[in-house]
Amino acid sequence: MSGAFNFYYMLNNGTDVKAMLAYTATDTVGRTIGGTAGKFAGAAGGLLLFGPAGAIVVGVLGAIGGAAAARRLVVKGRQLFVAEEDARVRAAARRVAEGAADAMPGKIQAWVLKSELMRDSLAGSHANQAKVQFAMSHRMSEHIDYWSCKRTELQKLATNLNREPKDLFERLFILIRRTGIHAHHIQDPLMDLGTNMREYEAECKRFRTTHL
Incomplete structure (x- = not known):
């Protein structure tokens, strides 16, 4: 049978x-x-x-x-x-995560500069200016803290690849989307990951590793 x-x-x-x-x-x-x-x-x-x-x-x-x-x-x-394809997916995912994490300091620094420029431009004794400055500064600080946390998550993901390749793939892309990193920062490793993921899925189908 x-x-x-x-x-x-x-x-x-x-x-x-x-x-x-x-x-x-x-x-x-x-x-x-x-x-x-x-x-x-x-x-x-x-x-x-x-x-x-x-x-x-x-x-x-x-x-x-x-x-x-x-x-x-x-x-x-x-x-x-499919161990070989599995390993290639994990290695490619690591490169994407590392590339994304490396791109984050530039983004964070840009927002730090924006925050400083905003404070300088709104400096003064007028009450409304002070309120706007405080609100915008607080909001920008929240963004900077959030992206710093996401960078830490990317770094952790790059060093801990114990998930199944498909779960790893999904988690990585969710993180990248949440960081707001533009694709051109990680274009090459992203394309490499996509190629390796397609090869892995083809081999999984070939050897029926996902069917009980």
Whole structure:
């Protein structure tokens, strides 16, 4: 049944014979080992709780559950087939995060200068000027603090890439959007990341690493 489904998947999803044979073999071996372990564990529990009849029924259920659990582990094991692409995505994501973090001081400094110019231009004894100066200065300080925090988050992301590649990709782009960094500051690493992400997704589809 596993082989037939994988053959169908190959015909309809553009994978190849090598990948089909790889995940057919891992599916079968994983379900066999996991199913056998689940069968005996279930039988032991059924015998303890319900006697001989319970051992038979729960043993069968254990075999099914064990096979399903093993199948999930096998899918994770097939991640080894895309390890190279995975590593390239992570390396590219690190370069993007580092580039974005490196671009932040310039943006922060520009806002510091704007804040200083604003204070100088509104300096004076008039009450309205003082109120406007205080409000604008406070708002600018909030922006500067916010972007400083986002830069710290980018730096942390660049040194901690433990997320799944797709989660990492999404988190990185959310951070970049929130920092307001213009794409030209990180254009090359962004293009590199996009290329590596497409290759990773193609290999995941080829080896069916995301399907249970």
